[in-house]
Amino acid sequence: MTTSVRAESLTRRFGSFVAVDAISFDIHAGEIWGFLGPNGSGKSTTIRMLCGVLAPSDGKAEVLGIDVARDPEAVKLRIGYMSQGSTLWGDLTVLEHLRFYAGLYGMSGRDGEQRIVAWMQRTGLSERRDQLAGALPGGYRKRLALACTLLHAPQMIFLDEPTAGVDPVSRREFWDIIVELADEGTTVMVTTHYLDEAEHCNQLAMLYNGKIVARGTPESLKHLPQLGTTVEILSDDCVGVLEAIETLPFVRGAGLYGSSLHVALASAADIERLGAALAASGLGAQPPQPVVPSLEDVFASVVGSP
Ligand SMILES: Nc1ncnc2c1ncn2[C@@H]1O[C@H](COP(=O)(O)OP(=O)(O)OP(=O)(O)O)[C@@H](O)[C@H]1O
Ligand SMILES: [Mg+2]
The missing domain is CATH 3.30.70 (Alpha-Beta Plaits)
Structure with missing residues (x-):
């Protein structure tokens, strides 16, 4: 079994405040790994460290075999990151967003266009290709953010509250895509406050005040x-x-x-x-x-x- 993420005593301090407190965990390839915890418990801070966006204060993390502190840029190229409250430009269309991201990852020409068409189909955005992102319903904005995250076919994706504020039907459709991706071998680390969604995860970790206080499969957690x-x-x-x-x-x-x-x-x-x-x-x-x-x-x- 291949390990996609290995975190050892990963720690992040802001001044004297410890936001993430020496957490250790492994995420195996192809797993959907759910990260639960109340507001401010340190979920986004952990994800930002794993994505090479924020330097750890202490401890170590490897993502796809790359040390995040030593080579954050290499991590960024290999992963997909849908940040919390993910950024879209209201005055760009669906297609313009996807073309922008294709350019960012160096996918120009036919390959880029083919991927864009495929992802628009898969996320149900084809009909809305010329709509401005600002005019899309919330569920479709999230789908567009996901398509932008996946365009370069990353082996590992980090989804930080990807379905926040989305209606139940759109959430279910969104999760169908996540489960399909994992079936195809993509590793998924995801945070959510919707505990019905956590049932889709293979492994869960519950974070509290920067520490992992419980972990296991959804079933095993119910029998603690x-x-x-x-x-x-x-x-x-x-x-x-x-x-x-x-x-x-x-x-x-x-x-x-x-x-x-x-x-x-x-x-x-x-x-x-x-x-x-x-x-x-x-x-x-x-x-x-x-x-x-x-x-x-x-x-x-x-x-x-x-
Ligand atoms: N750049 C920063 N400077 C100072 N404190 C920060 C910074 N970023 C995060 N924090 C603090 O670290 C703690 C953890 O924040 P984090 O955003 O990781 O929580 P979270 O679990 O993602 O919460 P939520 O569920 O609300 O998204 C919070 O107390 C937050 O205020
Ligand atoms: Mg957060």
């Missing part, structure tokens, strides 16, 4: 011993039930989940106590049932509410 027991409560008045139970001493956390409630308990022994408290409340809730926690439950338990 520290999560205790998660139960679901069905009720017509979930908000009322939430208010009634969240201050109970044995409730470690509770939140709305779809049309039900998920409650974190220290152990299965607390299920009966919760059931008794619910029955006494007179709110008409169903008895609590054990469930596999969602990634939202895991996130809330490990790093606080998203």
Whole structure:
């Protein structure tokens, strides 16, 4: 198995503030590696170091075998980077953007045009080739940013919140493209605050205050011993039930989940106590049932509410 990213004690300080605190991880080729964490936890700072944009303060990182501190320019040429709030020019059309990026990566002539046509098709932008980027709906702006990121066929791409502010259908279509790319062998490191998207990742790491506090496959994270027991409560008045139970001493956390409630308990022994408290409340809730926690439950338990 080839390693696309190897980070060892990677650290970034801004003055005395430690934004990324000695994190170590490997990303294998062809993996979709998801990076989760609350605002300000250090996700973008890590990605910027890996993309050769920001120098590490300490530690080491290799991307596609290249040391990011020693040769950041070589890294930039080999990877694709879709930055957070990625930059497009409102007064350039879709086609003009792609031609600009083709030029930047030295893909002129027929090869460049063929790639542009192929990527416009793949991202559903062909019909909009002459529209100004500023006039595109949000989902299409993200697709254009992705096409610009992929035009030079990088082996590894870094996507920093690529679907922020995008509607659910467009997000799903965007993720179809990401999954296809990974199937074709592209390595993907991606950040998101949408935990439904994190289910598409092969590996996840949760960052908190610059440190990785949990990692593993989405499935393995749902079975971390520290999560205790998660139960679901069905009720017509979930908000009322939430208010009634969240201050109970044995409730470690509770939140709305779809049309039900998920409650974190220290152990299965607390299920009966919760059931008794619910029955006494007179709110008409169903008895609590054990469930596999969602990634939202895991996130809330490990790093606080998203
Ligand atoms: N150039 C900078 N100078 C000083 N502090 C910075 C700089 N860049 C980032 N930081 C700080 O480092 C911390 C981590 O920021 P970062 O942007 O990496 O977080 P993030 O996890 O990407 O957050 P978000 O989910 O909001 O995008 C924050 O406290 C931020 O204010
Ligand atoms: Mg960020």
